[in-house]
Amino acid sequence: MEDKLILKLTNFYKVFADNNRLRILFLLSEGKYKVSDITSHLNISQSAVSHQLQLLRQLDLVRVERVGKEIYYTLADHHINIILDYGLMHIKEKDDE
Amino acid sequence: MEDKLILKLTNFYKVFADNNRLRILFLLSEGKYKVSDITSHLNISQSAVSHQLQLLRQLDLVRVERVGKEIYYTLADHHINIILDYGLMHIKEKDDE
DNA sequence: ACAATATATGAACATGTATTCATATAAGGA
DNA sequence: TCCTTATATGAATACATGTTCATATATTGT
Numbered sequence: 001m002e003d004k005l006i007l008k009l010t011n012f013y014k015v016f017a018d019n020n021r022l023r024i025l026f027l028l029s030e031g032k033y034k035v036s037d038i039t040s041h042l043n044i045s046q047s048a049v050s051h052q053l054q055l056l057r058q059l060d061l062v063r064v065e066r067v068g069k070e071i072y073y074t075l076a077d078h079h080i081n082i083i084l085d086y087g088l089m090h091i092k093e094k095d096d097e
Numbered sequence: 098m099e100d101k102l103i104l105k106l107t108n109f110y111k112v113f114a115d116n117n118r119l120r121i122l123f124l125l126s127e128g129k130y131k132v133s134d135i136t137s138h139l140n141i142s143q144s145a146v147s148h149q150l151q152l153l154r155q156l157d158l159v160r161v162e163r164v165g166k167e168i169y170y171t172l173a174d175h176h177i178n179i180i181l182d183y184g185l186m187h188i189k190e191k192d193d194e
Numbered sequence: 195a196c197a198a199t200a201t202a203t204g205a206a207c208a209t210g211t212a213t214t215c216a217t218a219t220a221a222g223g224a
Numbered sequence: 225t226c227c228t229t230a231t232a233t234g235a236a237t238a239c240a241t242g243t244t245c246a247t248a249t250a251t252t253g254t
Contacts, residue, residue, distance in 0.1 A: 017110040
């Protein structure tokens, strides 16, 4: 097993290993939201949301669209949805703890 | 989407979001290894390996078997293998970066 | 041009967690 | 029993990263 590949996998998992980030992703999996919507829906500060969105942008996980003063975010592609769904499915099927 | 469920998912991802831990898991996916084998194969200190193994034990991801002075580790069940494989498959199919 | 609103961003700070260091425990051999 | 080897473990340390705080930028309305 090549270490380089495992490192990539590590980094993949890291993206989803933060609760607020994951909550944002799941919210976005339901549609298009502007930043203020995200902060109010999830009770995360505006700054924290923006920082997470910046990271998600850098990783190309979200798509950005400006409408006037507001900026809307959506998931970048259907692939992300599949990942989220797969994760959920996996958690649900084992009722540990 | 229930926050509690997402939190569980976060914790699931966290397990795999560390490089050395993941390398240990992939090594164990190939068979049974004692601690000293793991440290030499992966170039991680004995202590670091033991700490990671402790964590993996607590999460029931590995199975322990003592033979004399040595202690052998294996993955707890086939399910873990499937998770690892799925992750790899996912990484391989997208050639980002 | 100015004020108000929405979002982004850099730096400081807080926190979680992985590693190291020192040492403990357990087993086997002399 | 004493010594050696294998592994575990607690505490200290190092480090990565998420949040906050203060402020910048961008857009709209007046």
